[in-house]
Amino acid sequence: MSGAADREAVFPTRQSLGIMKAKLKGAETGHSLLKRKSEALTKRFREMTRRIDEAKRKMGRVMQVAAFSLAEVNYAVGGDIGYQVQESVKSARFRIRTKQENVSGVLLPTFESYLTEGNNDFGLTGLGKGGQQVQRCRETYTRAVESLVELASLQTAFVILDEVIKVVNRRVNAIEHVIIPRTENTIKYINSELDELDREEFYRLKKVANKKQRDNAAADAEMKARREALEKNDPGALKQDSGPADILAAEDDDDVIF
C-alpha cells in the first residue's frame, strides 16, 4: 500500500488537516465500537451454533421416540386413527407466538410455543381400545413439535445473525484497512505539503534578507567612496560641513537598519 496514491482529494491546507484529524478520530472510535459489537455478536453466534447442535440432536431423539409411540398406537388400536384425529380437530392446541430479542442492536425473532388450555379435540379417540396410547402419543408428539419450534427459532436467529455479523465485519474491515489508512495518508500528505510550503517560505525569506544585506553593503560602499572623494577635493569643507552643519539638512543619513 503505497500511501501516495491512496489519499483523499483535498487541498493541503491547515483547515483540511483539522478536518482530517477529526475524521481519523471518529473512524477510530467507530472502529472500536464496531469491533466490540462484532465480538459480542460472534460470541452469541458461537453459543447459538452450539445450541442448534444440541437442538438437532435432541430433535433426532425426540422424533424417534415420537415415531415409535405412533407405532405403539398402531399396535394397540390395530388400525389407522389418522383420519379420525385429523377430522375431529377443530382448533389448534399447540400455538406459537413470536417475540423479538435485542442482541447488541440486532433484532432477532424468537418463537415461543404454548398450549391452549381446555382444547382436547380428540380426547375420546381410541375410547374402546388404545386411548391411553393415543394420548401418550400426542404428548410425545407435542414434545417433538416443541423441540422443532425451538430449533426453528434458533435457525432463524442463526441466519439473521450470520448476515448481521458479515455486515459488521465488513464495516470493521473497511474502517480498519481502508478508511483509517487513507485518512492517515491524507494527514501525512497534508503535513508534508505544509512542511514543504514552510521550507519554501523560509528559503524565500532568507533570500530576501540576503538581497537586502547585499544591497545595503553596496550602498554603504558607494557612500564611503563618495565621501572619500569629497574629502580629497575639499578637505575643509567636509570638516566645516560636518561641524556646524545644519542638522535638519542632513540628507545623507544612513537608514537605520535593525
Added chain:
Amino acid sequence: MEGLLFNVNNGYVEGIVRGYRNSLLTTPAYSNLTQCETIDDLKLQLGPAYGDFLASLPPNPSTSALASKTTDKLISEFRYVRANATGSLAKFMDYVTYGYMIDNVALLITGTLHERDTRELLERCHPLGWFETMPVLCVATNVEELYNSVLIETPLAPYFKGSLSHQDLDELNIEIVRNTLYKNYLEDFHNFVNTHSDMAGTPTAEVMSNILEFEADRRAINITLNSFGTELTKADRNKLYPTFGKLYPEGTLMLSRADDVEGVRLAVDGVHDYKTFFEAVSMGGSSGPGNMGGGSADGKSLEDMFYQKEMEISKDAFTRQFTYAIIYAWVKLREQEIRNITWIAECIAQNQKDRIGNFISVF
C-alpha cells in the same frame, strides 16, 4: 348330539380353518423374525407363511405396506371361507364382519360430518367390513341422508335404531357413536349365538359367550380408563357398557361410578382374571395401567394383558370341535399376528430393538 350333523354342512370349513390355524406363526418363527436386521430380511422370513402376498412388495417396503399385504392374506382367506359357508355358519361369519363394518360406517360418518368426499374414504375402510352397498352411503351429502341410507342399506340398522337418531350423529362425538354401536353389536352377537337354534347349547354358544363376555368386559374397562379426564360424563359412560359379561351387572355399575384407576380396580375385584391383571400392572409400572410399557421394556400394560388373554381364549377355542367359534378365534389370532409383524417391522425400521419382544405369541 351337535357333532352328529355338524360335518354335513360345516366340516369342510372347519377343516380349512384348522389348516389356516396351523399356518400361524409360532414362537420359533417369531424369534427368527426378531433376529432380522432389515425389513427385507423380515420379508424373507415371512416368505413361507405369506409368500405370494409379499412378492409384489418393493425392496425395503414400509411397515404400513407390509401390514396391508399381510391383511390382504387374511381377507382373501376369510372370503374363501365365507364363500364356502352355508346357513347359520354364513350368518355367523357375517356377524364377525359387523364389528369392522361399524368402524367403516363411523369413518364415513366422520367424513360426512366434515363434508369431505366420502368416496376417498372407501379406500381407507377395513376390507373385512366391506359390504356391497357401502358405496351407496357415499351418495349421502348430509348426516340425515346418511343416517337413512345406513338404516336401509346396511345390516347395522338394528344397532342404530332405538339408540341413535340422526341428530345424535351430529351432536355426539364420533367415538361415542362408535362405542354405542359396538355395544349394541356385542349384545346382538351374544344374543345370536345363544338363541339361534343351530348354536344354542352347542360348544359354539359356550366358547363364543366366553369370548364375547371377555370382549365386553375389556371394552367396559377400557372405556372407563380412557374416559378419565375427558368430557364424557358418568351417565353417558354407563350407556356404553355392554349389558352382559362377567362384570355385568355389579362390576359395570361400579365401573360407571369409578373416578380413578383405583375405582376400576375395585370394580373388577370380583373377577379373578382382571384382578390379577390389575395387580400385575400396579406392581410392574408405577405410571398407572394402560401406559404401554411406560418406557420400560419388560413392564406389560393392561392393554397387552388383555390382548394376551384374548389370544389364550382364542387358542383354547381350537380345543373344541364342531364349533363356529374357531373362525372367530382364527380371525382374531391372525389379526394379532399381523399386529405382531407390524410391531416387529416397526422396531426393526426404527432401530428400537430393545422393545422388539413386546409382541404376543401363543403358539
